[in-house]
Amino acid sequence: MRLYKDPVKTLTITDARKNLGRWLAAAAQGEDIGIVCGADIIALRKVEVDSTDYAQREYGGSPDQVSALDNATDRRYRSLKRSGNLVTVTAEELNKLIG
Numbered sequence: 001m002r003l004y005k006d007p008v009k010t011l012t013i014t015d016a017r018k019n020l021g022r023w024l025a026a027a028a029q030g031e032d033i034g035i036v037c038g039a040d041i042i043a044l045r046k047v048e049v050d051s052t053d054y055a056q057r058e059y060g061g062s063p064d065q066v067s068a069l070d071n072a073t074d075r076r077y078r079s080l081k082r083s084g085n086l087v088t089v090t091a092e093e094l095n096k097l098i099g
Contacts, residue, residue: 009033009034011023011033011035023044055069
């Protein structure tokens with residue numbers, strides 16, 4: 001008798017390291033992938049990251065600060081767009097500008 005309909009694919013750390021991109025892609029598509037680490041199995045799971053959540057976690061900004069920054073950025077974008085000063089550049093052009 002099977003306990004699970006779709007068993008978790010478990011890997012050793014060495015096997016996971018060899019084909020990490022493949023396993024990450026599989027996890028991103030919803031497959032259950034686990035890496036055995038000692039007596040534990042660590043699951044690979046895709047998570048949704050909201051930019052405000054990221055800013056709060058990474059930079060310690062309060063929700064009010066993140067909201068104020070979002071509003072200021074939106075105002076700046078609209079202002080540049082209206083004035084015709086908003087420029088679209090390719091990644092290569094951007095590298096030249098900042099390089």
